Amino acid sequence: MSTIKEALYRELELKIATAVEGVNFDPLIFRTLDLGDTYQEEVHCLFETDHEHHVGIEFPAWFLSPHGLTYLLKWDRRSQYSFILEYGVYYLAYKGEVIFPVEFTKRPRYYGLKTSDGVRMNTLAIYNQDGAIQTAYSNECAFKEQGRDCKFCNINATSRAYGEAEGIGWKYPHQIGETVAAAYKLDGARHFTLTGGFVAERREVEYYLDVADAIREHTGLYDFNGTAVIGAPLDLSIIEKYKEAGFRTIATNIEIWDKHIFRAICPGKDLESGGWEHWVKTLEYEAEVFGRGKVRSNIVAGIEPKDSTLEGVEYLASKGVICFATSWNPNPGSALEGHRTPEPEWHIDLYKKVASIFRRHGYTFDEIYDCYAAPITPIHDIYRIEDESLPIFSKKADAVEVA
Ligand code: SF4
Numbered sequence: 001m002s003t004i005k006e007a008l009y010r011e012l013e014l015k016i017a018t019a020v021e022g023v024n025f026d027p028l029i030f031r032t033l034d035l036g037d038t039y040q041e042e043v044h045c046l047f048e049t050d051h052e053h054h055v056g057i058e059f060p061a062w063f064l065s066p067h068g069l070t071y072l073l074k075w076d077r078r079s080q081y082s083f084i085l086e087y088g089v090y091y092l093a094y095k096g097e098v099i100f101p102v103e104f105t106k107r108p109r110y111y112g113l114k115t116s117d118g119v120r121m122n123t124l125a126i127y128n129q130d131g132a133i134q135t136a137y138s139n140e141c142a143f144k145e146q147g148r149d150c151k152f153c154n155i156n157a158t159s160r161a162y163g164e165a166e167g168i169g170w171k172y173p174h175q176i177g178e179t180v181a182a183a184y185k186l187d188g189a190r191h192f193t194l195t196g197g198f199v200a201e202r203r204e205v206e207y208y209l210d211v212a213d214a215i216r217e218h219t220g221l222y223d224f225n226g227t228a229v230i231g232a233p234l235d236l237s238i239i240e241k242y243k244e245a246g247f248r249t250i251a252t253n254i255e256i257w258d259k260h261i262f263r264a265i266c267p268g269k270d271l272e273s274g275g276w277e278h279w280v281k282t283l284e285y286e287a288e289v290f291g292r293g294k295v296r297s298n299i300v301a302g303i304e305p306k307d308s309t310l311e312g313v314e315y316l317a318s319k320g321v322i323c324f325a326t327s328w329n330p331n332p333g334s335a336l337e338g339h340r341t342p343e344p345e346w347h348i349d350l351y352k353k354v355a356s357i358f359r360r361h362g363y364t365f366d367e368i369y370d371c372y373a374a375p376i377t378p379i380h381d382i383y384r385i386e387d388e389s390l391p392i393f394s395k396k397a398d399a400v401e402v403a
Pocket residue numbers: 140141142143148149150153154155196197198268269
């Protein structure tokens with residue numbers, strides 16, 4: 001293996017470890033960073049993934065390793081990983097020892113704009129790196145009112161904590177259309193995900209169709225490379241409508257593969273949306289409508305045994321569905337707040353196994369890019385490392401300083 005690849009795999013393991021353990025820092029450490037102008041700020045449109053709330057104190061959304069991997073910033077005061085600021089340079093450290101200097105991601109240009117009716121675009125679609133943007137049309141989930149929200153989910157707690165403070169509310173299709181057009185034009189965005197919590201009336205389909213129309217009108221693109229994230233509809237025939245509306249891919253998150261654990265962890269999805277068998281049937285049907293490799297799912301990894309998760313990823317891959325297994329983060333405000341996710345090594349092993357399943361089934365980078373909202377998961381990184389597609393590979397080997 002080349003020294004660059006070795007260094008990247010070390011940085012990837014560190015990325016997973018810092019995502020699991022978080023990074024400790026004084027919340028005021030970023031007060032001299034030009035956040036909200038030069039650097040991209042975190043916007044809470046869906047879930048708080050820091051391990052505690054920080055209302056009123058801005059954090060950067062992401063940071064970069066020396067070889068170009070993008071790390072999600074997760075604040076955790078108990079972590080042995082930390083940020084150190086010295087002479088204007090931020091460093092990632094472990095037990096006080098510097099590992100490497102970090103850069104924060106630049107703010108996309110559309111974040112500084114407003115829609116024609118005066119809404120800030122950074123509250124309408126967040127920039128998830130590498131050209132991917134995401135809108136959460138509803139930042140609440142109706143399952144909460146019935147006490148049936150998923151036990152790992154903190155969408156309503158995030159909305160309560162940050163919604164008003166950050167000006168995040170319901171989004172209208174024309175606002176989304178204008179925002180997507182700006183991001184595509186000014187920031188080279190090339191993928192859009194539309195998601196949100198369950199709404200009581202289940203009128204998702206009409207809304208998604210209106211959003212697709214607005215995006216097409218404002219971008220001038222028929223195929224805008226959109227992913228529609230939906231709950232399993234009781235009437236599967238409406239899935240065709242999402243395809244006709246112009247979404248290239250569709251996503252339905254099963255969350256847990258073991259059907260008994262699914263019932264306990266996702267009571268709303270079980271009782272209000274057809275149950276585990278119906279979610280699997282939905283994914284299989286979506287693959288028939290959208291085609292192999294054009295359907296995505298996700299398992300929250302670390303709640304059920306690893307073998308069960310891998311069984312689900314393998315089964316769905318054989319049916320044309322790309323099922324990720326992203327690390328469970330015990331989010332603040334979720335029913336499982338305070339629980340522990342497995343050790344970083346557990347997640348590192350799982351990511352490698354999931355990537356190997358995807359590659360064995362022949363899924364390409366473009367397919368895993370097109371179906372995912374934030375295409376910088378460790379799975380995407382493994383593809384980029386193995387395909388040598390990161391910019392670092394095009395630099396002269398002797399010009400690269402290996403960590
Ligand atoms: S369906 Fe579950 S994961 Fe999705 S928003 Fe509602 S509670 Fe959260």
